[in-house]
Amino acid sequence: MGRAANFQDKPKKGPGRKARKQKDPVFPRATNDEDEPKKLSRRQRIRARKRTLKQEAVKTNPPKKMKKMNTKQKVDGDLDSEGEHQFSSDEMEEFTNNIKTNSVEETQAKTKFALFEKDGSSDEDSGGGNEDGEEENDDFGVGNEDENDMGFQDDDDDDDDDDDDDEKDIEKLSKKIEKKEKKKRAAGDAYLEESAEKIGIQIPSLEEVQQEDEDSPDLPNINARIKDTAFVLADFSKRREEGRSRSEYLAIFLKDLSTYYSYNTFLMEKLLDMFGPTELIEFLEANELPRPVTIRTNTLKTRRKVLATALIARGIDVDVITWSKVGLIVMRTPGNVTLGATPEYLAGQYILQGASSFLPVMALAPKEGEKVLDMCAAPGGKSTHIAAIMRNTGMIVCNDLNRDRVKALVGNFHRMGITNAVITSHDGRAFAKLMPRAFDRVLLDAPCSGTGVISKDERVKTSKDLKDVQRCSHIQKELLLAAIDSVHKFDGQNGYIIYSTCSILVEENEAVIEYALKKRNVKIVPTGLDIGKSGYVRYRQHRFHPSMQLCKRVYPHSYNMDGFFVAKLKKLSDGVPKTTQDKAEDEEDESITPT
Numbered sequence: 001m002g003r004a005a006n007f008q009d010k011p012k013k014g015p016g017r018k019a020r021k022q023k024d025p026v027f028p029r030a031t032n033d034e035d036e037p038k039k040l041s042r043r044q045r046i047r048a049r050k051r052t053l054k055q056e057a058v059k060t061n062p063p064k065k066m067k068k069m070n071t072k073q074k075v076d077g078d079l080d081s082e083g084e085h086q087f088s089s090d091e092m093e094e095f096t097n098n099i100k101t102n103s104v105e106e107t108q109a110k111t112k113f114a115l116f117e118k119d120g121s122s123d124e125d126s127g128g129g130n131e132d133g134e135e136e137n138d139d140f141g142v143g144n145e146d147e148n149d150m151g152f153q154d155d156d157d158d159d160d161d162d163d164d165d166d167e168k169d170i171e172k173l174s175k176k177i178e179k180k181e182k183k184k185r186a187a188g189d190a191y192l193e194e195s196a197e198k199i200g201i202q203i204p205s206l207e208e209v210q211q212e213d214e215d216s217p218d219l220p221n222i223n224a225r226i227k228d229t230a231f232v233l234a235d236f237s238k239r240r241e242e243g244r245s246r247s248e249y250l251a252i253f254l255k256d257l258s259t260y261y262s263y264n265t266f267l268m269e270k271l272l273d274m275f276g277p278t279e280l281i282e283f284l285e286a287n288e289l290p291r292p293v294t295i296r297t298n299t300l301k302t303r304r305k306v307l308a309t310a311l312i313a314r315g316i317d318v319d320v321i322t323w324s325k326v327g328l329i330v331m332r333t334p335g336n337v338t339l340g341a342t343p344e345y346l347a348g349q350y351i352l353q354g355a356s357s358f359l360p361v362m363a364l365a366p367k368e369g370e371k372v373l374d375m376c377a378a379p380g381g382k383s384t385h386i387a388a389i390m391r392n393t394g395m396i397v398c399n400d401l402n403r404d405r406v407k408a409l410v411g412n413f414h415r416m417g418i419t420n421a422v423i424t425s426h427d428g429r430a431f432a433k434l435m436p437r438a439f440d441r442v443l444l445d446a447p448c449s450g451t452g453v454i455s456k457d458e459r460v461k462t463s464k465d466l467k468d469v470q471r472c473s474h475i476q477k478e479l480l481l482a483a484i485d486s487v488h489k490f491d492g493q494n495g496y497i498i499y500s501t502c503s504i505l506v507e508e509n510e511a512v513i514e515y516a517l518k519k520r521n522v523k524i525v526p527t528g529l530d531i532g533k534s535g536y537v538r539y540r541q542h543r544f545h546p547s548m549q550l551c552k553r554v555y556p557h558s559y560n561m562d563g564f565f566v567a568k569l570k571k572l573s574d575g576v577p578k579t580t581q582d583k584a585e586d587e588e589d590e591s592i593t594p595t
């Protein structure tokens with residue numbers, strides 16, 4: 001039972017909390033280095049000197065961002081006698097940070113546009129098409145539908161016009177941002193270069209850093225040191241302190257990054273092996289932010305334009321993902337609407353799916369009437385995409401070892417109206433014996449360490465060690481051989497295997513593909529995806545097959561999508577391969593198109 005309210009007891013009226021005037025701030029005298037220089041520590045003196053240099057640099061060449069601030073500050077009345085805004089040390093700090101690296105917001109804004117980037121591809125024309133010029137891929141998404149199962153008339157011409165306009169605007173905006181970024185980076189580098197020459201960038205010793213972390217880690221200070229160290233490492237011979245080695249700087253960098261971003265040393269070392277210092281910071285920053293919410297239209301039930309209109313009518317702000325005919329990005333959802341409970345969702349018109357999950361299916365490029373195996377299928381995001389592209393024809397065997405996860409798969413299939421699927425729950429490795437050479441195409445979206453999806457699951461930062469990665473790599477290799485054995489050999493049309501993971505580690509990607517190249521008679525073919533960076537051919541001590549460059553790597557910081565790896569293999573024959581030399585001779589005539 002609740003207490004009875006006493007409405008007689010009215011609170012006294014008076015000025016609200018916000019209306020009360022605050023006293024003028026009082027700054028401690030010790031921060032003024034001219035008044036009491038002797039009381040400052042060595043490091044404080046260096047910082048003060050840096051601040052003075054920054055102020056001088058800003059006075060002679062004020063950055064645009066600051067000029068803009070003047071207009072805002074006019075309202076606040078915080079102007080000096082000449083009408084110029086006086087910059088606080090915080091603002092100075094912010095400015096320096098901004099010019100040293102992109103701010104989080106800018107990285108987000110910049111990468112956000114990657115989702116909209118026009119790259120000439122779509123579900124129709126990207127992914128799997130013209131593998132070696134042998135096959136045409138014209139069955140994707142709604143683009144070619146004259147009339148789909150729900151009887152929607154095709155008005156794709158309108159779609160394309162709208163999309164083109166949007167894309168042009170976005171392209172323009174994207175270019176503008178890129179140009180601004182470049183200018184800012186150049187200005188920042190020049191400024192830092194000058195400052196570094198005048199005062200030198202001084203990084204404490206590894207022992208001091210370790211001690212500091214043990215005593216009480218000062219995160220803003222660590223962050224500043226991360227940027228300083230990255231700056232030194234970028235041009236080491238010129239910027240390092242006399243007598244200090246690169247390995248010492250790298251050790252400090254590693255320690256600071258692990259502390260600041262809360263990763264275990266094992267994973268941070270792996271990441272540092274893959275990225276240069278500046279790119280690594282971008283990757284880590286991207287992992288601190290959520291990826292945009294994206295949905296995929298179920299073309300068995302509706303069309304993207306129809307769905308977008310319905311969602312917009314509900315106040316859900318959506319825009320198209322230009323490289324896909326079925327993807328929508330959700331810009332804003334009203335507080336009272338849950339994306340997983342709208343009438344459209346319940347009617348199976350869309351699925352919530354990360355944009356990079358579209359890629360393996362686009363690369364698989366299934367055709368109507370084919371037999372497809374989705375070896376690790378739950379909860380069915382990719383299976384339902386395959387079924388939609390095949391327009392519920394042919395047959396998809398959707399398998400997953402985990403029975404609980406299979407329940408979610410069944411739920412999704414019912415909701416989305418999938419009728420061409422058989423659901424099984426076996427260890428995928430058994431398929432080589434259960435259904436050998438039975439399929440036209442196989443998708444192996446393998447279980448992995450999840451290093452591409454850290455923004456979704458922070459536990460990955462600290463829970464993975466060498467053993468986990470080795471375990472993943474081992475099962476991935478076994479699953480891939482089984483996937484190859486379940487597909488029939490290439491017959492001029494089909495006989496393809498897609499291998500994908502949401503990990504970015506080489507051990508789970510290129511190393512697995514290299515293993516398959518040695519154990520089975522397959523070759524890597526283009527994925528048909530325009531999005532993504534090339535797979536590694538050289539990685540530390542590893543030398544992979546040159547065709548590894550045909551594989552695709554997607555990173556959160558470059559595309560604002562979950563990290564992903566996609567490889568497409570064509571099965572040349574059953575059984576084990578000939579010697580590597582024989583294979584090389586076979587492939588001599590077949591040129592590899594660099595991507």
Ligand SMILES: C[S@@+](CC[C@H](N)C(=O)[O-])C[C@H]1O[C@@H](n2cnc3c(N)ncnc32)[C@H](O)[C@@H]1O
Nearest residue numbers: 376377378379380381382401402427428445447
């Ligand atoms: C990356 S998830 C698959 C996601 C799915 N393709 C989708 O798009 O919704 C990997 C799946 O592999 C399953 N799995 C793990 N080991 C397996 C095995 N030996 N055989 C078959 N499935 C396995 C897991 O249960 C998990 O559902």
